[in-house]
Amino acid sequence: MKLILVAAAALVDADGRVLLTERPAGKSLAGLWEFPGGKVEPGERPEECLIRELAEELGITVKEPCLAPLSFASHTYETFQLLMPLWICRRWEGQAQGREGQRLAWVKPGALRDYPMPPADEPLIPVLLDLLGPGR
Numbered sequence: 001m002k003l004i005l006v007a008a009a010a011l012v013d014a015d016g017r018v019l020l021t022e023r024p025a026g027k028s029l030a031g032l033w034e035f036p037g038g039k040v041e042p043g044e045r046p047e048e049c050l051i052r053e054l055a056e057e058l059g060i061t062v063k064e065p066c067l068a069p070l071s072f073a074s075h076t077y078e079t080f081q082l083l084m085p086l087w088i089c090r091r092w093e094g095q096a097q098g099r100e101g102q103r104l105a106w107v108k109p110g111a112l113r114d115y116p117m118p119p120a121d122e123p124l125i126p127v128l129l130d131l132l133g134p135g136r
């Protein structure tokens with residue numbers, strides 16, 4: 001089966017909230033809430049890809065040293081196998097906006113379960129809860 005490599009970020013703000021973005025209508029998994037990021041293109045390093053995706057999708061500038069490896073998702077979808085490393089990032093320049101019309105939500109970790117996410121993302125929720133606590 002085809003292996004798809006997706007680089008994604010848990011952006012964490014000063015209050016310990018995590019950014020989720022809604023997948024736009026018309027795309028696969030539309031309406032579900034995900035970590036911003038996208039497919040690594042041929043010849044691209046994953047970190048480079050993530051910095052590009054965060055600029056394209058959110059209009060923010062992230063420096064590579066501000067990305068720390070956190071965890072990964074591995075999930076078998078019907079038509080491909082997803083492998084998605086997740087970096088945590090607490091520092092960036094600019095204010096995140098949905099540059100592709102997508103809705104954004106800053107979510108305290110204890111409320112992540114209120115946002116329907118792709119099945120691949122499910123195991124990442126406890127990782128964030130462990131690291132950040134449920135939040136107030």
Ligand SMILES: Nc1nc2c([nH]c(=O)n2[C@H]2C[C@H](O)[C@@H](COP(=O)(O)OP(=O)(O)OP(=O)(O)O)O2)c(=O)[nH]1
Pocket residue numbers: 006007008027028029033034035036037038039082084118119120121
């Ligand atoms: N960015 C991101 N993608 C995720 C997450 N969970 C998850 O299963 N995915 C899947 C959805 C897509 O198949 C792929 C993301 O790649 P992408 O964001 O560049 O894909 P895309 O919108 O162009 O998707 P597609 O419609 O072409 O499949 O990984 C997540 O938390 N963040």
Ligand SMILES: [Mg+2]
Pocket residue numbers: 036037038039053
């Ligand atoms: Mg994307």
